[in-house]
Amino acid sequence: xxxxxIFASCEGQTLRIAHRIAQTMGKHGVPTxxxxxxxxxxxxxxxxxxxxVVLGSSLHYGEHDRRIxxxxxxxxxxxxxxPTAFFSVCLGILSKNEQDRTAAEDVTDELxxxxxxxPSRRTAFAGALRYSEYGWLKKRIMxxxxxxxxxxxxxxxxxxxxxxxxxxxxxxxxxxYVLRCRHPDxxxxxxADATRHHQRHRQCVNERSMQIGNDTVVAGDAQTENVNVE
Numbered sequence: 001x002x003x004x005x006i007f008a009s010c011e012g013q014t015l016r017i018a019h020r021i022a023q024t025m026g027k028h029g030v031p032t033x034x035x036x037x038x039x040x041x042x043x044x045x046x047x048x049x050x051x052x053v054v055l056g057s058s059l060h061y062g063e064h065d066r067r068i069x070x071x072x073x074x075x076x077x078x079x080x081x082x083p084t085a086f087f088s089v090c091l092g093i094l095s096k097n098e099q100d101r102t103a104a105e106d107v108t109d110e111l112x113x114x115x116x117x118x119p120s121r122r123t124a125f126a127g128a129l130r131y132s133e134y135g136w137l138k139k140r141i142m143x144x145x146x147x148x149x150x151x152x153x154x155x156x157x158x159x160x161x162x163x164x165x166x167x168x169x170x171x172x173x174x175x176x177y178v179l180r181c182r183h184p185d186x187x188x189x190x191x192a193d194a195t196r197h198h199q200r201h202r203q204c205v206n207e208r209s210m211q212i213g214n215d216t217v218v219a220g221d222a223q224t225e226n227v228n229v230e
Contacts, residue, residue: 001030001031001051001052001178001182002030002031002032002033002049002050002051003025003030003031003032003033003050003051003052003053003054003175003178004032004033004034004035004045004047004050004052004053004054005018005019005021005022005032005033005034005035005053005054005055005056006034006035006037006042006045006053006054006055006056006068006071007034007035007036007037007055007056007057007068008036008037008038008056008057008058008064008065008067008068009036009038009058009089010058010060011058011128011130011133011134012130012133013058013089013127013128013130013160013162014056014057014058014089014127015036016162017056017087017089017125017162017167018034018036018054018056019034020164020167020168020171021054021056021087021167021170021171022034022171024167024168024171024172024175025054025171025172025174025175025178027172028171028172028175028176028179029175029179030052030175030178030179032054033050037065037067037068037071038067042067042070042071042074045071045075047075047078047079048078050082051082051083051178051182052082052083052084052085052174052178052181053079053082053083053084053085054084054085054086054087054174055068055071055072055084055085055086055087055119056068056086056087056088056089057088057089058088058089058090058127059088059089059090059092059104059107059108062107063107064088064107064108064111069111069115072111072115072117073115076115076116076117079117080118083120083174083177083178083181084117084119084120084121085119085120085121085122085170085174086108086112086117086119086121086122086123087122087123087124087125087170088104088107088108088123088124088125089124089125089126089127089162090104090124090125090126090127091126091127091129091145091146091149091161092104092149093124093125093126094126094149094151094161095148095149095150096149096150097148097149097150100148100149104124105124108122108124120174120177121170121173121174121177123166123170125162125163125166125167125170126161126162126163127161127162128158128159128160128161128162129142129143129146129153129158129159129161130158131143131153131155131156131157131158131159132157132158133158139155143155146159
């Protein structure tokens with residue numbers, strides 16, 4: 001079996017997170033590829049050759065990358081048959097203002113709702129402020145966002161807020177979920193055919209349906225019920 005992480009990254013932090021997820025899933029027994037929609041066309045993804053899919057996007061100016069949304073919409077039926085996960089990368093989850101955190105969560109809810117996508121696992125990770133890579137205007141916009149979120153920053157240095165333990169915990173949990181959904185084949189290799197493991201996967205779907213309305217976000221060693229967004 002094999003999984004893939006499809007992601008959209010602007011300054012590179014989502015790319016780093018996507019690769020860490022793929023590496024961690026591999027360590028848990030699920031070989032995982034990565035696909036950067038910024039470098040390759042989403043139409044080139046042979047999605048049906050994978051048994052599980054993770055989709056991720058940074059959140060900028062209140063929107064996820066449209067190429068990720070296109071991928072969800074284009075492959076909606078297949079994604080509904082296999083284990084899936086979704087993650088956002090944002091600074092909004094760090095805001096000391098509860099209204100900002102809720103607004104970030106709502107953006108993800110709207111994306112998933114309008115595309116009828118109910119991933120098996122979902123979460124959000126804090127991103128980074130890479131002032132050294134921003135232009136003059138974006139530096140000041142991003143510093144303003146940081147300030148209203150309650151964080152003072154200096155333009156002369158970069159800041160990384162990603163909780164890598166949380167990233168690995170999320171990836172490990174999803175990998176274990178994927179393995180539980182696997183229907184062993186004593187005769188030969190297990191192909192990427194969703195119908196082969198439909199019965200077993202439905203058990204997993206029932207498991208996750210019990211969690212609807214209480215999606216888990218792993219944050220370090222603690223877990224919260226908030227799903228926020230970059």
